[in-house]
Amino acid sequence: DADVTQTPRNRITKTGKRIMLECSQTKGHDRMYWYRQDPGLGLRLIYYSFDVKDINKGEISDGYSVSRQAQAKFSLSLESAIPNQTALYFCATARDRGYEQYFGPGTRLTVT
């Protein structure tokens, strides 16, 4: 029983298409995050949210947008996908500052 789920797990899409990655959590955490992982670069923060009305840009937000539909749901959108957005995307949640972030299983996105 996963506490943080991501859908889809894998996706192949074409350049210019709009795509949404979804994240849901049952941990009751207010803080949620989106990261992307690229080989040799580790994970980089795209967007984060401390509650439903609080959305913040991370290190690499260009080309992405997010929606916090509820405490438990945080979606990441690529309005017009491009090949260099091919990466592994992770959603994470946290209880409060300083505490562990819990990660979802990741979404492998390929843009052709």
Add this chain to the structure above:
Amino acid sequence: AQTVTQSQPEMSVQEAETVTLSCTYDTSENNYYLFWYKQPPSRQMILVIRQEAYKQQNATENRFSVNFQKAAKSFSLKISDSQLGDTAMYFCAFMEYGNKLVFGAGTILRVKS
């Protein structure tokens, strides 16, 4: 901006031996948190250990321990009695104010039988 450097892209160790993964970071903050995460081939990110900067004592979790040197801004991970299941990518991460994690590039660890 804070940066995290893992200088060892790949390492290998024999089963049952000890290995140390290096991590250095750069920050002007005094209070912060440091983490080691493990990513096995399943790609799931798993917390290995957590250190609070204001605590002098090094964190320990079973076979995993850290050597935290605050003045040197160093945070190495020691794995004792290495097991095949320890084979994974290991990420060092720094938590700045606001609960944002900054990750290093990772170290691939291979445990050999």
